[in-house]
Amino acid sequence: MTRRPNLAVVGATGAVGEVLLGLLSLRQDIWGEVRLVASPRSAGRKLVVRGEPVEVLALDEAAFDGVDVALFDVPDDVSAQWAPIAAAKGVVVVDNSAAFRMDEDVPLVVPEVNAASARLRPRGIVAGPNCATLTMIAAIGALHAEYGLSELVVASYQAASGEGRSGVDALRAQTALVAGTEVGEQTGDLRAVIADNGPFAAPLAFNAVPWTGSLMDGGWSSEELKIRNESRKILGLSALRVSATCVRIPVVRTHALAVHAVFEREVTQEHAQEILRDAPGVVLYDDPAAGEFPTPNDVVGTDPVWVGRVRRALDDPTALDLFLCGDNLRKGAALNALQIAELVAGELSG
Amino acid sequence: MTRRPNLAVVGATGAVGEVLLGLLSLRQDIWGEVRLVASPRSAGRKLVVRGEPVEVLALDEAAFDGVDVALFDVPDDVSAQWAPIAAAKGVVVVDNSAAFRMDEDVPLVVPEVNAASARLRPRGIVAGPNCATLTMIAAIGALHAEYGLSELVVASYQAASGEGRSGVDALRAQTALVAGTEVGEQTGDLRAVIADNGPFAAPLAFNAVPWTGSLMDGGWSSEELKIRNESRKILGLSALRVSATCVRIPVVRTHALAVHAVFEREVTQEHAQEILRDAPGVVLYDDPAAGEFPTPNDVVGTDPVWVGRVRRALDDPTALDLFLCGDNLRKGAALNALQIAELVAGELSG
CATH class of the missing domain: 3.30.360.10 (Dihydrodipicolinate Reductase; domain 2)
Structure with missing residues (x-):
C-alpha cells in the first residue's frame, strides 16, 4: 500500500469514542481518512478529529467503502452483527467488545504482550480485551x-x-x-x-x-x-x-x-x-x-x-x-485498540 | 460474685465508644455500674447509657476502683500504659488496640470462633482483633x-x-x-x-x-x-x-x-x-x-x-x-469487645 490507510471509528460518539478521537490528535498521524461512524441517531453530528470537524455517518455497509482498518467500540450485539460485514469487505476490524474475544479464529491482543498474534486473523477481526x-x-x-x-x-x-x-x-x-x-x-x-x-x-x-x-x-x-x-x-x-x-x-x-x-x-x-x-x-x-x-x-x-x-x-x-x-477508557479501551490498529496499519503499509 | 459486675468503658467519647454505649442500651443488661472514662479534656461531659446520663471521668488509677471488667478503645500507647495498671488492680481488661494482640500471654478473642481462649489470661488482659x-x-x-x-x-x-x-x-x-x-x-x-x-x-x-x-x-x-x-x-x-x-x-x-x-x-x-x-x-x-x-x-x-x-x-x-x-464500628470493634466482656462477666458471675 503506497497511500496512507483509511480508518473508521465505529461508536465515535461514545465515552470511549471521545477518548479515541482525542488520541488520534495526539499520536503520530499515520492515517489517511478518518471516518466517524455511529448509530443513525448520531449521524450528521460533527466531531473534531486532528483539528478538523468531521461529520458522523450512520452505520451501514457503505460506511466501510474504502476503509482499511475499522475500530469498533459498540455493544456486543452490534459488533457481532457488523464486524463480519466490514471484514467481508476486506476491512481489518479491531473490536473492543466481548463478541469475538474467545473465538479461536480471532486473536486477542495487547501489543506490549502478544503483538505478533495480531498478524494471524482468519476472520479479519482482531479483538482487544476487557478493561479490567x-x-x-x-x-x-x-x-x-x-x-x-x-x-x-x-x-x-x-x-x-x-x-x-x-x-x-x-x-x-x-x-x-x-x-x-x-x-x-x-x-x-x-x-x-x-x-x-x-x-x-x-x-x-x-x-x-x-x-x-x-x-x-x-x-x-x-x-x-x-x-x-x-x-x-x-x-x-x-x-x-x-x-x-x-x-x-x-x-x-x-x-x-x-x-x-x-x-x-x-x-x-x-x-x-x-x-x-x-x-x-x-x-x-x-x-x-x-x-x-x-x-x-x-x-x-x-x-x-x-x-x-x-x-x-x-x-x-x-x-x-x-x-x-x-x-479504563484509555489503555483499558481506546488506547489499546488504537495501538492494535497502528500495528495492523504498519503491516499493511510495510 | 453475687452482685452484678461493674464495667468501665475507657475511650467512651470516641466513635467506637459511642457505638458501645448504644449497644449497652440494646443488649441484655448484665452490668451493675457502667462507668465512663476518657481523656481529661472530656471529663465532666455527660453521656446517656441505659437511658440515664452518666458523667465521664478522667482516666486515672482511681477510675478503676471497684471495676470488674474494663473495655479499652483508645490508641495503642494509651492501652499499653493503662491496661496493665487496671489489670494490676484486679480488673479484667478487654482491649481493642493493637498493643497486646500478639502478646503470647494475652488471648486474642472472637467469641464465635475461640471463646474458650478468653478464660486463660495470665496478664489479666484479653485482646480483640483489628476491624479488618x-x-x-x-x-x-x-x-x-x-x-x-x-x-x-x-x-x-x-x-x-x-x-x-x-x-x-x-x-x-x-x-x-x-x-x-x-x-x-x-x-x-x-x-x-x-x-x-x-x-x-x-x-x-x-x-x-x-x-x-x-x-x-x-x-x-x-x-x-x-x-x-x-x-x-x-x-x-x-x-x-x-x-x-x-x-x-x-x-x-x-x-x-x-x-x-x-x-x-x-x-x-x-x-x-x-x-x-x-x-x-x-x-x-x-x-x-x-x-x-x-x-x-x-x-x-x-x-x-x-x-x-x-x-x-x-x-x-x-x-x-x-x-x-x-x-467496622460494631462487630469490627464495639460489639466484639462487648461480647468478650459479657463472656468474662458470665465467668466471674458463674
Whole structure:
C-alpha cells in the first residue's frame, strides 16, 4: 500500500469514542481518512478529529467503502452483527467488545504482550480485551516472561465509567443527592434515598457494589470470567489458575486491581520492581515511605498501567502482591485498540 | 460474685465508644455500674447509657476502683500504659488496640470462633482483633472448622470511619468540595483541589487509597500484617499462608473484603453456603440472580458479618471466593469487645 490507510471509528460518539478521537490528535498521524461512524441517531453530528470537524455517518455497509482498518467500540450485539460485514469487505476490524474475544479464529491482543498474534486473523477481526484485564496484563505479562505465571487471584476496584457515560452520570447524581448529609451511616439508607441505581446493581455513591456484568454458572459474574479467560488466551496459558472478584466503587475513571500472582520460580521484591520498571506500557510507582503508590485519580488520562505496592508474599517465595491502576477508557479501551490498529496499519503499509 | 459486675468503658467519647454505649442500651443488661472514662479534656461531659446520663471521668488509677471488667478503645500507647495498671488492680481488661494482640500471654478473642481462649489470661488482659480481621474471621472460622484452612488471599475495601471521626469528617468535607464538579476526570486533579487529605495517605473522595497503617518490612503495611498475624493466632494456625492488600475507599462505615480461601479438603458452593447459613454471627446473603449480595451500606449498624458471592474457584476444587461486609464500628470493634466482656462477666458471675 503506497497511500496512507483509511480508518473508521465505529461508536465515535461514545465515552470511549471521545477518548479515541482525542488520541488520534495526539499520536503520530499515520492515517489517511478518518471516518466517524455511529448509530443513525448520531449521524450528521460533527466531531473534531486532528483539528478538523468531521461529520458522523450512520452505520451501514457503505460506511466501510474504502476503509482499511475499522475500530469498533459498540455493544456486543452490534459488533457481532457488523464486524463480519466490514471484514467481508476486506476491512481489518479491531473490536473492543466481548463478541469475538474467545473465538479461536480471532486473536486477542495487547501489543506490549502478544503483538505478533495480531498478524494471524482468519476472520479479519482482531479483538482487544476487557478493561479490567487490561489494567494488569502488561505488568503481569512482563513478570510472566521472567518467572512463569501459574496463578492469579484478583480483586477489582472498578470505576463508574466502566458503564459508559450513564455510569458517570449516575455516580455524580447519586453523590450530589447525598453529599453533605449523614446518609451512609444507617442500614440501607442509601437504598432509601437513592431511587435510581443507574446502570449499577445497587447505589454506588458512598458504597461498593460487588457485581459487574451478567450472572454465569457457579455464581460467577461475566466480568470475572472475562478476566480469567482473556488472561489465559493473551498469555497463552490455557491452564492458568485465575480467581477474580469484581467490585464497582465510587470512582469516576480508572480501574484498580489488587493482584496476588503466583509463579513457577522464586521472586524477589527488588527484581520484580526492576522488571516492572523496564516493562513497556508500565510505570512503577512504588515507594510507600515517600507516600508513592498509584491511586486511580493519579492515573486518569495517562497511557500506561501504573504499579505499586509490590511485595513478595511472606509465606510463599514464588508469589507477589501488587496494586495496579489503569485508565479504563484509555489503555483499558481506546488506547489499546488504537495501538492494535497502528500495528495492523504498519503491516499493511510495510 | 453475687452482685452484678461493674464495667468501665475507657475511650467512651470516641466513635467506637459511642457505638458501645448504644449497644449497652440494646443488649441484655448484665452490668451493675457502667462507668465512663476518657481523656481529661472530656471529663465532666455527660453521656446517656441505659437511658440515664452518666458523667465521664478522667482516666486515672482511681477510675478503676471497684471495676470488674474494663473495655479499652483508645490508641495503642494509651492501652499499653493503662491496661496493665487496671489489670494490676484486679480488673479484667478487654482491649481493642493493637498493643497486646500478639502478646503470647494475652488471648486474642472472637467469641464465635475461640471463646474458650478468653478464660486463660495470665496478664489479666484479653485482646480483640483489628476491624479488618473481624470482617471475615467468624465466617472463615466456620469454614475452617469444616474444611481445614491453608491459605487466605485478602483484598480490603475499608471505610473512612476506620480512622475514627476524623476520617468520616475528612471524607464528607472532601466530597462536598468536589461533588457536582467534573473533578476526578483529569490526572491528579483531586490532589490539586483537595488540600487536606485528613488521616488518609491521599485524597479519598472519588478515589481509592491503597494504604492503611504504617510501613513495615518488605513494603507491607501494618494493617496487612495484622490481618495475617491475627488470623493465625485466632484460628491457632501458626503456618497459615496469608497475603492481604488493604485499600481505603470512599465509604463512610462498614468494611468489605474480597477473600480467596484455600482449604485442605474439597469444597462445594452449596455446602459452603450451608455452613455459612448456620454459622453464629454470620448472615449468608447470596443470590445474585435476585440481586442479593451484601454492599457496605446494607450492613451498617447490624451485628453480624454478611457474606455473599460465594463461589468455588473454577481452577481449584479446594478454594472458595467470597465477598464479606462487616460494620467496622460494631462487630469490627464495639460489639466484639462487648461480647468478650459479657463472656468474662458470665465467668466471674458463674
